[in-house]
Amino acid sequence: MSRPAHRTLAEHLRALPDEELAALLRARPDLAVPVPIDVSVLASRAQTRMSVARALDHLDLFTLEILDGLRLHEKTSVDALGALAGTGAPEAAVREAVKTLTTLGIVWPDGDHLRVTAAADETCSPYPAGLGRPMSALVTTYSTAQLAPILDALSLPPTSQPEAGALLAEAFGERHRVQHLVNLAPPEAQAVLRKLAEGPPLGAVREARRSVPAAETDTPVRWLLAHGLLMALDDDSVELPREVGLVLREANVLGELHPSPPEIPSVKQPDADRAGSGQATEVLRLVDAVLEACAADPPGVLRSGGIGVRDTRRLAKSAGVDEPSLPLLLELARSAGLLDDTGSGDPEWLPTPGYDTWTGETQEVRWAWIARAWLGMTRLPGLIGQRDDKDRIIAPLSFDAERVSAPELRRMTLAVLAGLPKNAAAGPQDVLSLLHWRSPRRGGRRREDAVRWALGEAAILGVTGRGALTSYGRALLAGTDPAPVLAAQLPDPLDHVLVQADLTVVAPGPLQPELAAQLALVADVESAGSATVYRVTPASVRRALDAGRSASDLHLLFKERSRTAVPQALTYLIDDVARRHGGLRSGSASAYLRSDDETLLTEILADRRCEALRLRRLAPTVLISTATPNRLIDGLRTAGYAPVIEDEFGTLVLSRPDARRAAPRPRLTRPGADLPTLSDDQLTEAVRAVRRGDDAARSARRAPVTTLDAPGATAATAIAVLQQAARERRQVWLGYVDPHGGTLRRLLRPLSIGAGYLRADDENADITLTIALHRITSAILTDEPAAADS
C-alpha cells in the first residue's frame, strides 16, 4: 500500500486526523501556546530549534539512536531502518521508536519513506550514531598542499582544491576502495580505527595538521592521516570519516543499540525505614541547631547574597555541625521558610516567625515540612564551596547556587529508586546509568554531579535509608503526606526523664514538646541526638527562676517527670540558687532623699503634702522618688522642710537662685575681606551665564512664545517658530526632551528643518545638534537680531 507523499511537515500535519494532531499538541505543549493560527504556523513552530530540542529532551536513549539512524539515511523506510538496526534491536522496538518520533512531529512519513525535520540535525550531535562526517565535508578545510600527500598515497592524480577534495571524496565513496585501504593499514592503526569507529569519531593528536608523506610515517596515527583514513580537524584533533566508519562497522551500521534500559542490580535493605528515620530525626536536630546558632549570633548577608566564609565557619562551630554539611542545612532552612534575610540596610540572616511555628510541630510534621521544601527547592547545595565561572567560591544561600532545573533532576533521581521494588537499594552509578538511558539529553553538564548530590542529600534527610527509598520518602515523592508514614517509624515521645546525682538529666528518647521546652529552660543541653542529655547548672536554674519559675515549681517538675528518685544534690542545688536569687535588687529612681534622722524621714513619708513626690522607703535612712531632684527639693521646701542637694560624690551643692536671663547665642561674624579672588576666565564664564539667564527671562516675558505644553499650542506652531528663526537666522530658546527623558532648555540657532529633524547650532558649545522634532516641547524666539551673516 502506498501512502500519500508529504514533502513538508505542514502537508503531513494537514492530513492528520484531529486526534493525532491533538496528540502532537499534548506531547509538545509548547506548540499550543499561543494557539497557532493555522497548520503552516504550527508546522513552522514545530520545526524551530528550541521546540525540537525540548521534544528530544524527553526521549530515551534508544529512540534517539533510531533518530540518528534516520538522520544518517535520509528517506529510509521503516523496514529499511529495521534492517539497519540489524540484530541490535527487535523490529517491534524500532517501530515503536519511529512511532514516538512521528507522534512528536520530528519524523513524518513521505510516501513510504521517513523524513526528519531539519532542526533535529541542528540540535543533535553532529555525529549521528557516533559516525564522523562524510569525507566531502572534511576535505574542505584542507589546503591543496595538505591534500597532495594523501592523493599521492592513494595513487590519485595531483590536483588543486577544490577538485582535489572532490576527487578524494569520490574515492572514499567507493566502499571496496576504503575496505582495501583499511586492510592495508598496520595492525596498530587498525586498532585505532576500530576504537574510533565505535564512536565518538574524534581523537586527539598532536600536530595533526603536519602533513607527512606516506612513506615517512612513524606512528600508526600518522599512517592513517597520510592515507586519509583519519582527517585532521585542526592542529590537535582528528576525525574518522563516515565512509571509513561504515566500512569498519560492517553490518552494524548504527553501532551498538540499547533497545531496553540497563538492569539495576538492587540490594534488599530491609531496615531502610529504620535507618532513614534515624537520619530524619538527626537532620531535624541539625536544622534546629543551625537556626538557633543563627538566632544567637546572626550572620551578615554578603553583597552577593549568602553567607561569608568566616560566618559559615563560626556557625558550624557554634551549631556543632561539621562544615561540609552546613550549606545543605542552611539551604533547607531557607527553602522551608525558616530562615531569611532581614532585608534592611545592614541585612542579617535570622530565623523567621515560621521557625517558631515549625518548632511547635511534631517531629514527623517538621520533617515533612523540610523534605517538601527540599524536593522543590531550585538550589543545588552541592555547588556551594566550588568555584564559579569567575573563579569565586560559591557561598551558601547566594544566588550562584540557584538552578531552576534542580527540582526536576531531584525528582528524576528519586523516580529511579521509586521504580525499584520496595526496600531495594541502588548505587549512584546504577541510578546514573538508568537515567542516562531514560533521558540522555536532560540535565546538562552538571547532571552527574546533580544526581550524586541528590542521592547524598536524600540520604542525609532520610528520604532514603541505606540507599533505598524509605516508605515516607515514597509518599513524599508521590505527593501524599509523608508525616503519618514517618510517624509510624519514630519512637513515641516520652513524658519522663532520668535524673542523676551528677546533675545530668537524661531523656532516653524524644520528649513531648512541652516537657522538652520546660527542660530546655531549667537545664543546658549537653548531648543531643535520639536521646538528650541535659545538665542542670546554677546558671540554668537561675535562668528558670528569672523566667518566673519558683523553686517549688522546679522541685515539682523533677519529682513528677523523673522516673528515678530525685538526687539530693539536685534538690540542694535548686534551693541554693533560689536562696540567693533576688538577693540583690535593682530599679530606677531619679532622686534620693537621705537623712541620719530616721524619724524625720518617717515624718516626710507620712506627710500628705509630699504625696505628689511619690517617695518610697528603701532603707531606714533612705527614701527614693521618681521626681527629679529639683522638683523633690522644691516640693519639700514648699512643705516646710529644709533639704539641700548633694552631688554624685556626696558633697554639698550650694545654690543661689538664678536671675532669669536669655540664653546666649553665638553671633554671626561679619564677612571679612578675605574673599576668594576670581580669575578672568571664571569671570567671563559667569557673565555669559548671567546673560543666558537674562535672555531666557526676557524671552519668557515676550511674545512670540510657543510652548507645546501650553494650551492651544501645537507642534505646527512650534515648527512655524523654528522655520521663522531658521529663515531669519535668529536664536531660539529651545525646550526638548533628551534621550534620557530629561527636559533641557538650550539657546540654539536653527539651521534647517527637514525629514522630522531640526539641525541647529549651539554657539556657546560650538557644535551642531540634530534634534527629532517630536522631542521638542517649546521654542521661544529671542529678540537678538539676526546673526551677522558670515
Place this chain on the structure above:
Amino acid sequence: MTDGPLIVQSDKTLLLEIDHKDSSACRQAIAPFAELERAPEHVHTYRLTPLGLWNARAAGHDAESVVDALVRFSRYAVPHALLVDVADTMDRYGRLQLLNHPVHGLALHALDRAVLAEVIRNRKIAPMLGDRVDEDTMAVHPSERGRLKQALLKVGWPAEDLAGYVDGEAHQIDLKEDGWTLRDYQRHAVEGFWAGGSGVVVLPCGAGKTLVGAAAMAEAKATTLILVTNTVAGRQWKRELVARTTLTEDEIGEYSGERKEIRPVTIATYQVMTTRRKGEYRHLELFGARDWGLIVYDEVHLLPAPIFRLTADLQSRRRLGLTATLVREDGREGDVFSLIGPKRYDAPWKDIEAQGWIAPAECVEVRVTLTDAERMAYATAEPEERYKVASTARTKLPVVSKLVERHPDEPVLVIGAYLGQLDDLAAELDAPIIQGSTTNKERERLFGLFREGKIRTLVVSKVANFSIDLPEAAVAIQVSGTFGSRQEEAQRLGRVLRPKADHRQAHFYTVVSRDTLDSEYAAHRQRFLAEQGYSYTIVDADDVLGPPLPEVP
C-alpha cells in the same frame, strides 16, 4: 523499633541505661572500644574516640564487631554517618606496621600503598624514614621508632608495632604466693599486657597495681627499671616487691635524690630523672645503665614530658604503664598510646568494688556556714586569696573534730592543702602532721605507727596525693584542696578505697564553706564522684555538731 539499653548519640557519646535487663551484656560488648566517661547511677556515658577505637583494634577487635555491637544494642536507629566514621577510623590502625626486616632491620611496612605514599610526603615524617626497601616498605632509623609512632598517630595513621622487643639482661624473678594469690583481674591484666608486648593497665587506686607490676616482672624475668612519682612511693614498691616476690632487699636499688643505687631492679623517681643542671638532664644515662628487660611506669597519667622524650628512645624494651586513669590534664593521651602502648586492660571501678577488692565508699559533703566575720573577710579578700580564706575558715575545725569523734575505732586521714590550717587541725585533734618538710624517715615512722594502729588520726598535706600506701585508712576528711582537680579527687578517694580487713564501709568527707568558692569547687568534686558512680550526700554542719533532732512522729 528494638528495646535495647543503648542510645547512640550523633556526637559519639553512648548512653547506657543501667537498669535495663541487657545492660551488662551491652557493657561487655562496648567496653573494649568505648571509654567510660561518666558512671552515675542510672545512665552511663561512654565516648567513642579515635584512641579508644584504635585501642580496640590493637586488642584484636575489628570494625564489624564494633558496628555490630552498636547496632545490636541500640534502642534507636544509629546515625549512619557515625557508623561510617567508626569503620573508617578503625580501618586506619595497622595499615602501617613497624616490622623487623630480616635484612634492613627496623622497617615501616604498608598494607596500603596509598597510605605509605601519603605519610612519606609528610614533612615531619620523611626525615625519619630511610631507604625504600620495596614498594610497600621503607627502612626506619631504629632511633626514630618512638618518634615515628608519635608522628604517625598525629597524622591519623597509627602504626602497629610488631618489631618485637629485646629480652634484656636476664634476672630470675618469681612471685612468692604464700598465703595469697593474684586476683583474677590482676592476672587478666598481666596476661593482656604480656600478650600485647607493651601497654597500659588501668586499675583504680587500691586495686593492687603494684602486684600487677610484680607479676609482669615475674613474667619478664629480666632486669627492671621502675619509674615512680616520689621516694615514698618508691619505698612502698620496694617493700611490696620484697614481700611478694623472690627478690631480696639487696637486689632492689633506689635511685632518688638521696641515694643513687643501680641494681637488677632499680626504682627511680620522676623527679630525679627530670632534674636538670646547667640545662642538661643529669640522670638520663640511667636508662642506658643496664640492659633493662622491662620498664614500669607508675602513675602514667603523671608522666612528665621529658620522660616521654626518653621513652621514645626505648621502644625496643617492654614497657608497662600503670594508672588509675588515662585522662591526662595536659591532654597527652596520644603520647601514652604511641610511646608506652595501647591500653591492655581496664576495669570499671564499680565492677572491682563489686568484687569486694576495694571498699565501697560513702561520700559526704558537710556544709558549714561561715560566721559573719568570716563572711566579711571572704567578701573583701583579694581574688587570689578567696579560695584560701573560704577553705581555711576556722568554723571547719569543730566540724572536723566531731567527724573524727564519729569514727572512734577507725583510722582517719585529715587532708588539706594549707599548712596553717593543718597546724590548727593537728593542734585541735592532737594528731601528728605530715607535710612537705617532714623528712622521709619521719614519714615512714609515722606511717608505720598509723598502719599498726598506734596513731589513729593523721593530718596530711598534699603529699597524700601521691602514691603512699595507707592500708587501713577507713575515713578521709578533706578540708581544702587544689581547686577541684579531678585527678586529685581520684587520688584522695584512692586513699580510703584500699581494701579493708573486715569489709567495713569507707567514708569520704569533704568539709565545705557554704556560698563560697569552696562550695563551687565542691560542685566539681561532687560531679566527679557522682560520675564515678558513688553515692553523694550533702549534710549541714549543724546536723554533725548539734545533738540529733528528736524524731517528730
